[in-house]
Amino acid sequence: MNRKLHIQEVVTRDGFQIEPIFIPTAEKVKLINALSQTGVRKIEVTSFVSPKAVPQLKDAATVFENIERNEHVTYTALVPNVKGAIRAIEAGADEINLVMSVSESHNIKNVQKTTEQSLHEFKEILKMTKGTNIVVNGSLATSFGCPFEGEIPEQRLFHFLQTYVEELELDSVTFADTTGMAHPRQVENRMKKAVEMYPTLPITVHFHNTRGMGLANVIAAINAGITRFDAALGGLGGCPFAPGATGNICTEDLVHMLDAIGYETAVDVDKLIALSKQLPKLIGKDVPGQVVKAGKITDLHPMDE
Structure with a gap:
Protein backbone atom coordinates (compact mmCIF):
# COMPACT_ATOMS: atom_id res chain seq x y z
CA MET A 1 0.00 0.00 0.00
CA ASN A 2 1.26 3.48 -0.86
CA ARG A 3 2.27 5.30 2.34
CA LYS A 4 2.78 8.68 0.61
CA LEU A 5 -0.36 10.80 0.47
CA HIS A 6 -1.04 14.22 -1.09
CA ILE A 7 -2.96 16.84 0.90
CA GLN A 8 -4.73 19.59 -1.05
CA GLU A 9 -6.05 22.69 0.71
CA VAL A 10 -9.41 24.24 -0.26
CA VAL A 11 -10.18 26.64 2.61
CA THR A 12 -10.01 29.91 0.66
CA ARG A 13 -12.46 28.55 -1.93
CA ASP A 14 -14.73 25.89 -0.49
CA GLY A 15 -14.06 26.96 3.08
CA PHE A 16 -14.80 30.65 2.65
CA GLN A 17 -17.50 30.60 -0.04
CA ILE A 18 -20.36 30.09 2.43
CA GLU A 19 -19.19 32.73 4.94
CA PRO A 20 -21.66 35.67 5.05
CA ILE A 21 -19.19 38.33 6.21
CA PHE A 22 -16.72 39.34 3.48
CA ILE A 23 -13.17 38.32 4.33
CA PRO A 24 -10.73 41.05 3.26
CA THR A 25 -8.72 40.24 0.15
CA ALA A 26 -5.43 40.94 1.92
CA GLU A 27 -6.30 38.36 4.59
CA LYS A 28 -7.05 35.72 1.96
CA VAL A 29 -3.71 36.41 0.29
CA LYS A 30 -1.90 36.27 3.64
CA LEU A 31 -3.48 32.92 4.49
CA ILE A 32 -2.67 31.40 1.08
CA ASN A 33 0.94 32.54 1.39
CA PRO A 51 -20.12 37.65 -7.76
CA LYS A 52 -23.90 37.73 -7.38
CA ALA A 53 -24.01 33.98 -6.79
CA VAL A 73 2.56 24.04 -4.89
CA THR A 74 -0.10 23.90 -7.60
CA TYR A 75 -2.49 26.88 -7.49
CA THR A 76 -5.88 25.96 -8.86
CA ALA A 77 -9.20 27.69 -9.50
CA LEU A 78 -12.65 26.13 -9.63
CA VAL A 79 -14.46 27.01 -12.87
CA PRO A 80 -18.11 26.22 -13.75
CA ASN A 81 -18.29 27.74 -17.24
CA VAL A 82 -16.46 29.37 -20.18
CA LYS A 83 -16.60 32.86 -18.71
CA GLY A 84 -14.99 31.61 -15.50
CA ALA A 85 -12.33 29.73 -17.45
CA ILE A 86 -11.33 32.86 -19.36
CA ARG A 87 -10.89 34.72 -16.08
CA ALA A 88 -8.90 31.86 -14.53
CA ILE A 89 -6.56 31.65 -17.52
CA GLU A 90 -6.03 35.42 -17.44
CA ALA A 91 -5.27 35.20 -13.70
CA GLY A 92 -2.54 32.64 -14.31
CA ALA A 93 -4.05 29.60 -12.62
CA ASP A 94 -1.78 26.52 -12.79
CA GLU A 95 -4.84 24.31 -12.93
CA ILE A 96 -8.50 24.73 -13.80
CA ASN A 97 -10.94 22.60 -11.84
CA LEU A 98 -14.10 22.04 -13.89
CA VAL A 99 -17.13 21.13 -11.78
CA MET A 100 -20.33 19.36 -12.72
CA SER A 101 -22.77 17.52 -10.48
CA VAL A 102 -23.54 13.90 -11.24
CA SER A 103 -27.04 14.70 -10.00
CA GLU A 104 -29.09 16.48 -12.66
CA SER A 105 -31.09 18.31 -9.99
CA HIS A 106 -28.03 19.55 -8.12
CA ASN A 107 -26.28 20.65 -11.30
CA ILE A 108 -29.27 22.80 -12.24
CA LYS A 109 -29.38 24.22 -8.71
CA ASN A 110 -25.63 24.75 -8.51
CA VAL A 111 -24.70 26.09 -11.98
CA GLN A 112 -28.10 26.59 -13.64
CA LYS A 113 -27.31 24.06 -16.37
CA THR A 114 -28.16 20.49 -17.29
CA THR A 115 -25.29 18.03 -17.23
CA GLU A 116 -25.37 17.95 -21.03
CA GLN A 117 -24.97 21.73 -21.14
CA SER A 118 -22.06 21.58 -18.66
CA LEU A 119 -20.24 18.97 -20.72
CA HIS A 120 -20.71 21.08 -23.86
CA GLU A 121 -19.11 24.06 -22.10
CA PHE A 122 -16.25 21.90 -20.87
CA LYS A 123 -15.43 21.01 -24.46
CA GLU A 124 -15.21 24.72 -25.28
CA ILE A 125 -12.93 25.31 -22.28
CA LEU A 126 -10.63 22.47 -23.32
CA LYS A 127 -10.20 24.12 -26.72
CA MET A 128 -8.99 27.22 -24.86
CA THR A 129 -6.44 25.34 -22.74
CA LYS A 130 -5.08 23.16 -25.55
CA GLY A 131 -1.43 23.93 -26.18
CA THR A 132 -0.99 25.65 -22.81
CA ASN A 133 0.64 24.35 -19.62
CA ILE A 134 -2.64 24.56 -17.73
CA VAL A 135 -3.72 21.29 -16.14
CA VAL A 136 -7.45 20.54 -16.29
CA ASN A 137 -9.10 18.58 -13.48
CA GLY A 138 -12.71 17.49 -13.59
CA SER A 139 -14.75 17.34 -10.39
CA LEU A 140 -17.81 15.13 -10.14
CA ALA A 141 -19.92 16.81 -7.45
CA THR A 142 -22.53 14.74 -5.57
CA SER A 143 -20.60 11.57 -6.47
CA PHE A 144 -22.15 9.64 -3.62
CA GLY A 145 -25.47 11.31 -2.87
CA CYS A 146 -27.71 14.25 -3.70
CA PRO A 147 -29.97 16.10 -1.23
CA PHE A 148 -32.69 16.24 -3.89
CA GLU A 149 -32.39 12.79 -5.49
CA GLY A 150 -30.83 10.58 -2.81
CA GLU A 151 -28.04 8.09 -3.48
CA ILE A 152 -26.41 8.49 -6.87
CA PRO A 153 -26.60 5.28 -8.93
CA GLU A 154 -23.16 3.78 -9.48
CA GLN A 155 -23.83 3.34 -13.19
CA ARG A 156 -24.50 7.08 -13.61
CA LEU A 157 -21.35 8.04 -11.70
CA PHE A 158 -19.07 5.84 -13.79
CA HIS A 159 -20.73 6.94 -17.01
CA PHE A 160 -19.59 10.49 -16.27
CA LEU A 161 -16.15 9.31 -15.12
CA GLN A 162 -15.75 7.56 -18.45
CA THR A 163 -16.89 10.72 -20.26
CA TYR A 164 -14.34 12.82 -18.36
CA VAL A 165 -11.46 10.46 -19.08
CA GLU A 166 -12.16 9.01 -22.52
CA GLU A 167 -14.13 11.74 -24.28
CA LEU A 168 -12.85 14.95 -22.68
CA GLU A 169 -9.41 13.49 -21.87
CA LEU A 170 -9.08 15.44 -18.62
CA ASP A 171 -5.77 15.27 -16.76
CA SER A 172 -7.26 14.21 -13.43
CA VAL A 173 -10.59 13.66 -11.68
CA THR A 174 -12.06 14.49 -8.27
CA PHE A 175 -14.94 12.59 -6.67
CA ALA A 176 -16.73 15.07 -4.40
CA ASP A 177 -19.08 14.21 -1.56
CA THR A 178 -20.62 17.65 -1.84
CA THR A 179 -23.19 17.32 0.93
CA GLY A 180 -21.59 14.69 3.17
CA MET A 181 -23.84 11.78 2.18
CA ALA A 182 -21.08 9.21 1.55
CA HIS A 183 -20.38 6.33 3.92
CA PRO A 184 -17.20 4.19 4.15
CA ARG A 185 -18.47 1.01 2.49
CA GLN A 186 -19.86 2.99 -0.45
CA VAL A 187 -16.63 4.98 -0.75
CA GLU A 188 -14.37 1.94 -0.71
CA HIS A 206 -13.25 15.57 -1.60
CA PHE A 207 -15.20 14.77 1.56
CA HIS A 208 -17.45 16.87 3.75
CA ASN A 209 -18.04 16.04 7.39
CA THR A 210 -21.74 16.87 7.34
CA ARG A 211 -22.74 13.65 9.11
CA GLY A 212 -19.51 12.95 10.96
CA MET A 213 -18.12 10.34 8.55
CA GLY A 214 -15.50 12.43 6.76
CA LEU A 215 -12.31 10.92 8.24
CA ALA A 216 -13.78 7.41 8.17
CA ASN A 217 -14.37 7.93 4.45
CA VAL A 218 -10.73 8.93 4.05
CA ILE A 219 -9.60 5.59 5.50
CA ALA A 220 -12.01 3.78 3.18
CA ALA A 221 -10.60 5.67 0.19
CA ILE A 222 -7.01 4.87 1.22
CA ASN A 223 -7.95 1.19 1.43
CA ALA A 224 -9.22 1.49 -2.15
CA GLY A 225 -5.91 2.94 -3.38
CA ILE A 226 -6.63 6.69 -3.33
CA THR A 227 -3.69 8.95 -2.41
CA ARG A 228 -5.01 12.51 -2.95
CA PHE A 229 -7.31 14.29 -0.51
CA ASP A 230 -8.93 17.72 -0.39
CA ALA A 231 -9.46 19.32 3.02
CA ALA A 232 -10.16 22.76 4.49
CA LEU A 233 -8.29 24.41 7.35
CA GLY A 234 -10.45 24.45 10.47
CA GLY A 235 -13.07 22.25 8.81
CA LEU A 236 -14.71 25.28 7.22
CA GLY A 237 -17.01 25.30 4.23
CA GLY A 238 -20.09 23.89 2.62
CA CYS A 239 -22.04 24.21 -0.61
CA PRO A 240 -24.23 27.35 -0.67
CA PHE A 241 -26.73 25.52 -2.87
CA ALA A 242 -27.33 22.41 -0.75
CA PRO A 243 -29.72 22.20 2.22
CA GLY A 244 -28.00 21.44 5.52
CA ALA A 245 -24.48 21.67 4.09
CA THR A 246 -21.64 21.93 6.59
CA GLY A 247 -17.89 21.99 6.34
CA ASN A 248 -15.17 20.02 4.62
CA ILE A 249 -13.04 17.53 6.47
CA CYS A 250 -10.56 19.52 8.54
CA THR A 251 -7.00 19.71 7.21
CA GLU A 252 -5.21 19.68 10.55
CA ASP A 253 -7.43 16.86 11.84
CA LEU A 254 -6.75 14.87 8.66
CA VAL A 255 -2.97 15.33 8.79
CA HIS A 256 -2.90 14.62 12.52
CA MET A 257 -4.74 11.33 11.95
CA LEU A 258 -2.57 10.29 9.01
CA ASP A 259 0.60 11.12 10.96
CA ALA A 260 -0.62 8.94 13.84
CA LYS A 271 1.91 25.10 11.17
CA LEU A 272 -1.66 24.13 10.25
CA ILE A 273 -2.79 24.31 13.88
CA ALA A 274 -1.21 27.74 14.30
CA LEU A 275 -3.05 29.01 11.22
CA SER A 276 -6.33 27.40 12.30
CA LYS A 296 -2.38 16.60 19.38
CA ILE A 297 -2.38 13.13 20.95
CA THR A 298 1.34 13.66 21.63
CA ASP A 299 0.65 16.80 23.71
CA LEU A 300 1.01 15.77 27.37
CA HIS A 301 -0.08 17.72 30.44
CA PRO A 302 1.35 17.82 33.95
CA MET A 303 -0.63 16.15 36.72
CA ASP A 304 -2.14 18.41 39.34
CA GLU A 305 0.03 18.44 42.42
Whole structure:
Protein backbone atom coordinates (compact mmCIF):
# COMPACT_ATOMS: atom_id res chain seq x y z
CA MET A 1 0.00 0.00 0.00
CA ASN A 2 1.26 3.48 -0.86
CA ARG A 3 2.27 5.30 2.34
CA LYS A 4 2.78 8.68 0.61
CA LEU A 5 -0.36 10.80 0.47
CA HIS A 6 -1.04 14.22 -1.09
CA ILE A 7 -2.96 16.84 0.90
CA GLN A 8 -4.73 19.59 -1.05
CA GLU A 9 -6.05 22.69 0.71
CA VAL A 10 -9.41 24.24 -0.26
CA VAL A 11 -10.18 26.64 2.61
CA THR A 12 -10.01 29.91 0.66
CA ARG A 13 -12.46 28.55 -1.93
CA ASP A 14 -14.73 25.89 -0.49
CA GLY A 15 -14.06 26.96 3.08
CA PHE A 16 -14.80 30.65 2.65
CA GLN A 17 -17.50 30.60 -0.04
CA ILE A 18 -20.36 30.09 2.43
CA GLU A 19 -19.19 32.73 4.94
CA PRO A 20 -21.66 35.67 5.05
CA ILE A 21 -19.19 38.33 6.21
CA PHE A 22 -16.72 39.34 3.48
CA ILE A 23 -13.17 38.32 4.33
CA PRO A 24 -10.73 41.05 3.26
CA THR A 25 -8.72 40.24 0.15
CA ALA A 26 -5.43 40.94 1.92
CA GLU A 27 -6.30 38.36 4.59
CA LYS A 28 -7.05 35.72 1.96
CA VAL A 29 -3.71 36.41 0.29
CA LYS A 30 -1.90 36.27 3.64
CA LEU A 31 -3.48 32.92 4.49
CA ILE A 32 -2.67 31.40 1.08
CA ASN A 33 0.94 32.54 1.39
CA ALA A 34 1.18 30.91 4.83
CA LEU A 35 -0.49 27.69 3.63
CA SER A 36 2.03 27.57 0.77
CA GLN A 37 4.74 26.96 3.41
CA THR A 38 3.00 24.09 5.23
CA GLY A 39 3.75 21.29 2.77
CA VAL A 40 0.34 20.98 1.10
CA ARG A 41 0.67 19.96 -2.55
CA LYS A 42 -2.15 22.04 -4.00
CA ILE A 43 -4.19 25.07 -2.96
CA GLU A 44 -7.58 25.80 -4.48
CA VAL A 45 -7.20 29.55 -4.32
CA THR A 46 -10.69 30.64 -5.33
CA SER A 47 -13.49 30.17 -7.84
CA PHE A 48 -14.27 32.31 -10.85
CA VAL A 49 -18.03 32.41 -10.46
CA SER A 50 -20.63 35.13 -10.60
CA PRO A 51 -20.12 37.65 -7.76
CA LYS A 52 -23.90 37.73 -7.38
CA ALA A 53 -24.01 33.98 -6.79
CA VAL A 54 -21.00 33.85 -4.43
CA PRO A 55 -20.15 37.38 -3.18
CA GLN A 56 -17.34 36.08 -0.96
CA LEU A 57 -15.25 35.23 -4.04
CA LYS A 58 -15.79 38.43 -5.99
CA ASP A 59 -12.09 39.27 -5.51
CA ALA A 60 -10.85 36.10 -7.27
CA ALA A 61 -8.61 37.83 -9.81
CA THR A 62 -7.07 40.17 -7.24
CA VAL A 63 -6.28 37.29 -4.90
CA PHE A 64 -4.53 35.38 -7.67
CA GLU A 65 -2.62 38.49 -8.69
CA ASN A 66 -1.16 39.06 -5.22
CA ILE A 67 -0.26 35.61 -3.87
CA GLU A 68 3.38 34.59 -3.48
CA ARG A 69 3.74 31.30 -5.32
CA ASN A 70 5.74 28.36 -4.06
CA GLU A 71 7.16 26.36 -6.98
CA HIS A 72 6.27 23.12 -5.19
CA VAL A 73 2.56 24.04 -4.89
CA THR A 74 -0.10 23.90 -7.60
CA TYR A 75 -2.49 26.88 -7.49
CA THR A 76 -5.88 25.96 -8.86
CA ALA A 77 -9.20 27.69 -9.50
CA LEU A 78 -12.65 26.13 -9.63
CA VAL A 79 -14.46 27.01 -12.87
CA PRO A 80 -18.11 26.22 -13.75
CA ASN A 81 -18.29 27.74 -17.24
CA VAL A 82 -16.46 29.37 -20.18
CA LYS A 83 -16.60 32.86 -18.71
CA GLY A 84 -14.99 31.61 -15.50
CA ALA A 85 -12.33 29.73 -17.45
CA ILE A 86 -11.33 32.86 -19.36
CA ARG A 87 -10.89 34.72 -16.08
CA ALA A 88 -8.90 31.86 -14.53
CA ILE A 89 -6.56 31.65 -17.52
CA GLU A 90 -6.03 35.42 -17.44
CA ALA A 91 -5.27 35.20 -13.70
CA GLY A 92 -2.54 32.64 -14.31
CA ALA A 93 -4.05 29.60 -12.62
CA ASP A 94 -1.78 26.52 -12.79
CA GLU A 95 -4.84 24.31 -12.93
CA ILE A 96 -8.50 24.73 -13.80
CA ASN A 97 -10.94 22.60 -11.84
CA LEU A 98 -14.10 22.04 -13.89
CA VAL A 99 -17.13 21.13 -11.78
CA MET A 100 -20.33 19.36 -12.72
CA SER A 101 -22.77 17.52 -10.48
CA VAL A 102 -23.54 13.90 -11.24
CA SER A 103 -27.04 14.70 -10.00
CA GLU A 104 -29.09 16.48 -12.66
CA SER A 105 -31.09 18.31 -9.99
CA HIS A 106 -28.03 19.55 -8.12
CA ASN A 107 -26.28 20.65 -11.30
CA ILE A 108 -29.27 22.80 -12.24
CA LYS A 109 -29.38 24.22 -8.71
CA ASN A 110 -25.63 24.75 -8.51
CA VAL A 111 -24.70 26.09 -11.98
CA GLN A 112 -28.10 26.59 -13.64
CA LYS A 113 -27.31 24.06 -16.37
CA THR A 114 -28.16 20.49 -17.29
CA THR A 115 -25.29 18.03 -17.23
CA GLU A 116 -25.37 17.95 -21.03
CA GLN A 117 -24.97 21.73 -21.14
CA SER A 118 -22.06 21.58 -18.66
CA LEU A 119 -20.24 18.97 -20.72
CA HIS A 120 -20.71 21.08 -23.86
CA GLU A 121 -19.11 24.06 -22.10
CA PHE A 122 -16.25 21.90 -20.87
CA LYS A 123 -15.43 21.01 -24.46
CA GLU A 124 -15.21 24.72 -25.28
CA ILE A 125 -12.93 25.31 -22.28
CA LEU A 126 -10.63 22.47 -23.32
CA LYS A 127 -10.20 24.12 -26.72
CA MET A 128 -8.99 27.22 -24.86
CA THR A 129 -6.44 25.34 -22.74
CA LYS A 130 -5.08 23.16 -25.55
CA GLY A 131 -1.43 23.93 -26.18
CA THR A 132 -0.99 25.65 -22.81
CA ASN A 133 0.64 24.35 -19.62
CA ILE A 134 -2.64 24.56 -17.73
CA VAL A 135 -3.72 21.29 -16.14
CA VAL A 136 -7.45 20.54 -16.29
CA ASN A 137 -9.10 18.58 -13.48
CA GLY A 138 -12.71 17.49 -13.59
CA SER A 139 -14.75 17.34 -10.39
CA LEU A 140 -17.81 15.13 -10.14
CA ALA A 141 -19.92 16.81 -7.45
CA THR A 142 -22.53 14.74 -5.57
CA SER A 143 -20.60 11.57 -6.47
CA PHE A 144 -22.15 9.64 -3.62
CA GLY A 145 -25.47 11.31 -2.87
CA CYS A 146 -27.71 14.25 -3.70
CA PRO A 147 -29.97 16.10 -1.23
CA PHE A 148 -32.69 16.24 -3.89
CA GLU A 149 -32.39 12.79 -5.49
CA GLY A 150 -30.83 10.58 -2.81
CA GLU A 151 -28.04 8.09 -3.48
CA ILE A 152 -26.41 8.49 -6.87
CA PRO A 153 -26.60 5.28 -8.93
CA GLU A 154 -23.16 3.78 -9.48
CA GLN A 155 -23.83 3.34 -13.19
CA ARG A 156 -24.50 7.08 -13.61
CA LEU A 157 -21.35 8.04 -11.70
CA PHE A 158 -19.07 5.84 -13.79
CA HIS A 159 -20.73 6.94 -17.01
CA PHE A 160 -19.59 10.49 -16.27
CA LEU A 161 -16.15 9.31 -15.12
CA GLN A 162 -15.75 7.56 -18.45
CA THR A 163 -16.89 10.72 -20.26
CA TYR A 164 -14.34 12.82 -18.36
CA VAL A 165 -11.46 10.46 -19.08
CA GLU A 166 -12.16 9.01 -22.52
CA GLU A 167 -14.13 11.74 -24.28
CA LEU A 168 -12.85 14.95 -22.68
CA GLU A 169 -9.41 13.49 -21.87
CA LEU A 170 -9.08 15.44 -18.62
CA ASP A 171 -5.77 15.27 -16.76
CA SER A 172 -7.26 14.21 -13.43
CA VAL A 173 -10.59 13.66 -11.68
CA THR A 174 -12.06 14.49 -8.27
CA PHE A 175 -14.94 12.59 -6.67
CA ALA A 176 -16.73 15.07 -4.40
CA ASP A 177 -19.08 14.21 -1.56
CA THR A 178 -20.62 17.65 -1.84
CA THR A 179 -23.19 17.32 0.93
CA GLY A 180 -21.59 14.69 3.17
CA MET A 181 -23.84 11.78 2.18
CA ALA A 182 -21.08 9.21 1.55
CA HIS A 183 -20.38 6.33 3.92
CA PRO A 184 -17.20 4.19 4.15
CA ARG A 185 -18.47 1.01 2.49
CA GLN A 186 -19.86 2.99 -0.45
CA VAL A 187 -16.63 4.98 -0.75
CA GLU A 188 -14.37 1.94 -0.71
CA ASN A 189 -16.47 0.07 -3.28
CA ARG A 190 -16.73 2.98 -5.70
CA MET A 191 -13.13 4.10 -5.41
CA LYS A 192 -11.83 0.53 -5.90
CA LYS A 193 -13.79 0.39 -9.14
CA ALA A 194 -12.49 3.80 -10.26
CA VAL A 195 -8.87 2.78 -9.59
CA GLU A 196 -9.41 -0.51 -11.43
CA MET A 197 -10.89 1.33 -14.43
CA TYR A 198 -8.09 3.90 -14.66
CA PRO A 199 -5.06 2.77 -12.61
CA THR A 200 -2.80 5.62 -13.79
CA LEU A 201 -5.37 8.41 -13.47
CA PRO A 202 -4.68 10.92 -10.66
CA ILE A 203 -7.84 10.68 -8.52
CA THR A 204 -8.71 13.01 -5.65
CA VAL A 205 -11.51 12.57 -3.14
CA HIS A 206 -13.25 15.57 -1.60
CA PHE A 207 -15.20 14.77 1.56
CA HIS A 208 -17.45 16.87 3.75
CA ASN A 209 -18.04 16.04 7.39
CA THR A 210 -21.74 16.87 7.34
CA ARG A 211 -22.74 13.65 9.11
CA GLY A 212 -19.51 12.95 10.96
CA MET A 213 -18.12 10.34 8.55
CA GLY A 214 -15.50 12.43 6.76
CA LEU A 215 -12.31 10.92 8.24
CA ALA A 216 -13.78 7.41 8.17
CA ASN A 217 -14.37 7.93 4.45
CA VAL A 218 -10.73 8.93 4.05
CA ILE A 219 -9.60 5.59 5.50
CA ALA A 220 -12.01 3.78 3.18
CA ALA A 221 -10.60 5.67 0.19
CA ILE A 222 -7.01 4.87 1.22
CA ASN A 223 -7.95 1.19 1.43
CA ALA A 224 -9.22 1.49 -2.15
CA GLY A 225 -5.91 2.94 -3.38
CA ILE A 226 -6.63 6.69 -3.33
CA THR A 227 -3.69 8.95 -2.41
CA ARG A 228 -5.01 12.51 -2.95
CA PHE A 229 -7.31 14.29 -0.51
CA ASP A 230 -8.93 17.72 -0.39
CA ALA A 231 -9.46 19.32 3.02
CA ALA A 232 -10.16 22.76 4.49
CA LEU A 233 -8.29 24.41 7.35
CA GLY A 234 -10.45 24.45 10.47
CA GLY A 235 -13.07 22.25 8.81
CA LEU A 236 -14.71 25.28 7.22
CA GLY A 237 -17.01 25.30 4.23
CA GLY A 238 -20.09 23.89 2.62
CA CYS A 239 -22.04 24.21 -0.61
CA PRO A 240 -24.23 27.35 -0.67
CA PHE A 241 -26.73 25.52 -2.87
CA ALA A 242 -27.33 22.41 -0.75
CA PRO A 243 -29.72 22.20 2.22
CA GLY A 244 -28.00 21.44 5.52
CA ALA A 245 -24.48 21.67 4.09
CA THR A 246 -21.64 21.93 6.59
CA GLY A 247 -17.89 21.99 6.34
CA ASN A 248 -15.17 20.02 4.62
CA ILE A 249 -13.04 17.53 6.47
CA CYS A 250 -10.56 19.52 8.54
CA THR A 251 -7.00 19.71 7.21
CA GLU A 252 -5.21 19.68 10.55
CA ASP A 253 -7.43 16.86 11.84
CA LEU A 254 -6.75 14.87 8.66
CA VAL A 255 -2.97 15.33 8.79
CA HIS A 256 -2.90 14.62 12.52
CA MET A 257 -4.74 11.33 11.95
CA LEU A 258 -2.57 10.29 9.01
CA ASP A 259 0.60 11.12 10.96
CA ALA A 260 -0.62 8.94 13.84
CA ILE A 261 -1.32 6.02 11.52
CA GLY A 262 2.08 6.30 9.88
CA TYR A 263 1.35 7.78 6.47
CA GLU A 264 3.68 10.32 4.88
CA THR A 265 2.05 13.64 3.97
CA ALA A 266 5.05 16.02 4.12
CA VAL A 267 2.67 18.51 5.79
CA ASP A 268 3.60 20.33 9.01
CA VAL A 269 0.61 19.85 11.31
CA ASP A 270 1.93 22.40 13.83
CA LYS A 271 1.91 25.10 11.17
CA LEU A 272 -1.66 24.13 10.25
CA ILE A 273 -2.79 24.31 13.88
CA ALA A 274 -1.21 27.74 14.30
CA LEU A 275 -3.05 29.01 11.22
CA SER A 276 -6.33 27.40 12.30
CA LYS A 277 -6.14 29.24 15.63
CA GLN A 278 -6.30 32.50 13.67
CA LEU A 279 -9.51 31.61 11.82
CA PRO A 280 -12.10 32.49 14.51
CA LYS A 281 -10.91 36.10 14.54
CA LEU A 282 -10.95 36.18 10.75
CA ILE A 283 -14.46 34.75 10.24
CA GLY A 284 -16.05 35.88 13.51
CA LYS A 285 -16.92 32.44 14.90
CA ASP A 286 -15.45 29.18 16.16
CA VAL A 287 -14.24 26.48 13.76
CA PRO A 288 -15.40 22.83 13.67
CA GLY A 289 -11.87 21.36 13.80
CA GLN A 290 -11.04 19.21 16.83
CA VAL A 291 -7.25 19.07 17.11
CA VAL A 292 -7.02 22.85 17.36
CA LYS A 293 -9.18 22.62 20.49
CA ALA A 294 -7.94 19.41 22.12
CA GLY A 295 -4.32 19.43 20.97
CA LYS A 296 -2.38 16.60 19.38
CA ILE A 297 -2.38 13.13 20.95
CA THR A 298 1.34 13.66 21.63
CA ASP A 299 0.65 16.80 23.71
CA LEU A 300 1.01 15.77 27.37
CA HIS A 301 -0.08 17.72 30.44
CA PRO A 302 1.35 17.82 33.95
CA MET A 303 -0.63 16.15 36.72
CA ASP A 304 -2.14 18.41 39.34
CA GLU A 305 0.03 18.44 42.42
